[in-house]
Structures are given as structure tokens and as C-alpha cells.
Amino acid sequence: MSSGQWAVSGETMLVIKTPGEMQGWAQEQRRAGLRVGLVPTMGYLHAGHLSLVAEARRRCDAVAVSIFVNPVQFGPNEDFEKYPRDEARDLELCRGAGVAAVFLPAPAAMYAPDASVFVVEERLERGLCGARRPGHFRGVCTVVAKLFNLALPDVAVFGQKDFQQAAIICRMVRDLNFPVEVVVAPILREPDGLAMSSRNVYLSGDERQRALGLSRALAGAAEAVAAGPSPADAVRLRMAEVLERHALRVDYAEVVSAETLEPVAQASRGDVALVAAYCGKTRLIDNRVL
Numbered sequence: 001m002s003s004g005q006w007a008v009s010g011e012t013m014l015v016i017k018t019p020g021e022m023q024g025w026a027q028e029q030r031r032a033g034l035r036v037g038l039v040p041t042m043g044y045l046h047a048g049h050l051s052l053v054a055e056a057r058r059r060c061d062a063v064a065v066s067i068f069v070n071p072v073q074f075g076p077n078e079d080f081e082k083y084p085r086d087e088a089r090d091l092e093l094c095r096g097a098g099v100a101a102v103f104l105p106a107p108a109a110m111y112a113p114d115a116s117v118f119v120v121e122e123r124l125e126r127g128l129c130g131a132r133r134p135g136h137f138r139g140v141c142t143v144v145a146k147l148f149n150l151a152l153p154d155v156a157v158f159g160q161k162d163f164q165q166a167a168i169i170c171r172m173v174r175d176l177n178f179p180v181e182v183v184v185a186p187i188l189r190e191p192d193g194l195a196m197s198s199r200n201v202y203l204s205g206d207e208r209q210r211a212l213g214l215s216r217a218l219a220g221a222a223e224a225v226a227a228g229p230s231p232a233d234a235v236r237l238r239m240a241e242v243l244e245r246h247a248l249r250v251d252y253a254e255v256v257s258a259e260t261l262e263p264v265a266q267a268s269r270g271d272v273a274l275v276a277a278y279c280g281k282t283r284l285i286d287n288r289v290l
Contacts, residue, residue, distance in 0.1 A: 013094060014101040019110065019150050022103045026064070026152035029100075034061035038153035040144060043067040044084040045093045048188035048196035052157045053097045055185045059155050065094050066103040066147050068110065072118075073139030084201050103151065110146065118142045119176075121168045124261045128164050128274060129285065132251060140165055141172050148178055157183045161195050163272060163287040167261060187286075189215065195286045202282040211279045213246025217253065218288040221273035225290050232267040243277045251276035251283065258289065 016022045029036050037060030039052045045067075056063045067090055074080035087104070094102050119141035124130075130137050148156065158166045166184045173182055188196050193215035194208075203211055217239040224230045224238060232255045239253035253275050255267045264271055267290060274287040 013091075013099055015091065016101055016103050017105060017109070019105065019146075022064075022101075022105075022150040023152070025101050026150065029062045030152060035154045036060060036152060037063040038147065038151045038156045039063065039065045040147050040156065040158070041065060041067055042069045042083065042198065043090050044086055044198040044201070045090045046196050046198065048159060048161070050093060050097050051188050052159055052185050053094070053099060055183060056155060056157045057098055059157075059183070060153075062100040063098070064101040064103055064151050064153070065099050066105075066151070068103070068105055068107075068143065070110075070139055070143040071107050072111065072142055073136050075133055075135065078133070079199075084198055103147075110143070119145045119172065121171055124164065124168045124171055127256070127261060127263070128252060128254060129276065130164065130168075132276070137165070137168050141168065144169055145172065145176070145178075148180055153180055155181045155183060157185055159187065160184050161187045161197065161286065163274060164261060167258075193219075195284075197284065199282055199284065203279060207279045207282070210246045210248060211284055213243050213248045214275050214277060214284055214286040216246070217242035217275050218273050218286060221255065221267070222288060222290055225267050225269060225271075229266040229268040232264050232271075235267045235273065239273065239275055243275060248277035248279055251278065255290075 016025055026036055037056030039056050041049050053063060069083050071080055091102060118138050120138050121141055125137040158169060170182050173180055192212060194211055220238050220242050221235050224235045235255050236253050240250050243250045254263060255271055255273050256263055258270060258272045269290055271290050272287055273290055276285045
């Protein structure tokens with residue numbers, strides 16, 4: 001079916017290109033009494049994304065996946081133009097995963113040339129990736145708010161790998177009273193522990209091995225608190241040393257409260273260890289709830 005042909009879940013997967021058609025499809029599902037799920041992505045899908053689709057399908061009758069490389073969340077020196085894209089493969093994976101509709105808009109369809117309204121979260125975004133990528137979460141919150149208004153989901157599923165992003169979206173939903181249940185699904189990893197990421201495609205063979213330093217640094221943090229609370233500065237130093245031993249350039253190695261995302265003095269069970277590091281030119285992130 002082409003864009004604009006709406007259908008109740010269960011028929012051929014729809015590919016929808018415009019916001020109006022996306023909203024029309026969502027309204028059609030709701031009129032049919034179906035529970036709608038949404039999995040927002042930037043495409044170049046992998047098994048981690050498909051695990052989010054599977055979680056949404058467990059909870060909903062009709063699942064939509066958005067594939068949109070959102071220009072508003074990329075800084076001027078980031079990888080928007082070269083971000084990996086493979087539309088045909090993404091659509092085939094969605095079809096095989098039982099997705100009812102894929103929303104595949106162009107940037108011009110999502111943002112007017114004189115767009116002047118954006119959604120800003122002002123507390124949880126202050127540290128970690130938010131501090132290092134100014135404006136990033138302004139772009140994330142804005143596009144997710146728009147997707148919620150277009151797909152009208154009962155449930156939206158995000159991955160834990162972007163822990164700060166998931167926390168900020170949960171806060172936005174709470175503070176702006178979006179009628180959406182946000183589900184944060186576990187990180188899916190390669191057999192050797194590397195967190196699945198679309199950006200892994202950038203890595204050379206040597207860099208792929210060095211990238212294992214992120215998950216190993218987090219494992220060290222977990223070991224440090226296994227017997228009880230541990231000074232957080234010592235845990236941070238231990239994580240940074242593991243990253244450096246793998247020839248990774250440390251962006252941050254942090255332990256924060258899962259609730260506030262503020263750094264803690266004592267690392268304890270339930271806190272979150274997070275790392276960001278450059279492997280060659282590629283910036284990778286990972287985290288682990290201790």
C-alpha cells in the first residue's frame with residue numbers, strides 16, 4: 001500500500017510519508033478500538049530496535065515505527081549527513097517484525113522553515129550527553145512530542161541504552177501530561193558484550209575490539225559495588241582507566257542517581273554507571289544500572 005491508504009492493523013504494512021496521513025492512520029486504529037504502540041527510531045535498524053518492536057507488540061494491537069533522522073538533535077559538527085541510512089532494509093525488517101505502519105517523513109514535512117516552537121527540559125539534561133551536546137535534547141524532546149501528537153500512541157517504547165534520553169522523555173510525559181505510557185526496554189548486546197548501536201557500523205575491525213572497553217568498564221563498576229557501597233570517585237576512576245586501556249578517548253565516566261541523574265558520592269545498588277568515549281572518530285555510549 002502507498003502512503004495515504006490507511007488500514008486497520010492486520011493488513012499489509014503501510015508506509016506513511018506525511019504527518020497528516022500518520023495522524024489519520026492513528027485515529028483510524030483508535031476508532032477501531034485498537035491499542036496503538038510507537039517505536040521512534042532514526043533508522044538503520046538492528047536487533048536492538050526489533051526487540052523494542054517486539055515489546056510494543058506484546059502490549060499493543062497495532063505498532064507504528066517512525067524512521068526519521070532528526071536534524072534538530074544534531075549539532076553543527078556532528079554526523080547528521082553521514083548518519084547510516086538504509087530505507088529498503090529498514091522497511092523489510094519492519095515488515096518481518098509485524099509492524100503495522102512505518103512513518104517515514106522528510107525533514108521538510110516535520111519542520112516548517114520558520115518553525116519557532118521547541119520543547120526544552122531544564123534539569124535532567126544538564127549533565128552527561130546534554131552537557132556535551134548543547135541543544136541535543138531540545139531536538140529530541142521536540143521530535144518525540146511531535147511523534148506523540150501524530151501517532152497518538154497508548155504506549156511508546158524506548159531503549160535503555162540512551163538512559164538519559166529515556167529519563168528526559170519520561171519527565172516530559174509527566175510534566176506535560178501526555179497520555180502515553182513510556183516503556184524503557186533493556187539494552188540488547190552482541191555476544192561479546194558490545195551494546196548494539198547503529199553507529200557501530202562506523203567501526204573498523206580494530207576499533208570494534210577496542211569498543212569492548214565500554215561494557216568492560218561498566219562491568220568493573222558493577223564489581224566495585226557488588227559487596228556494598230563504594231566511593232563513587234574511585235568507581236569513576238576505575239571506569240576511566242578501563243576505557244583508556246582500550247585506547248578509547250574518555251568523554252565521561254560517571255555514576256549518577258537513577259532518579260535525578262545527579263552525580264553521587266557513594267556508588268550503591270540502583271545507581272547508574274554511564275560511559276561515553278570516542279573510538280577513533282565514533283562516539284559511543286553505554287550504561288548499566290548497578
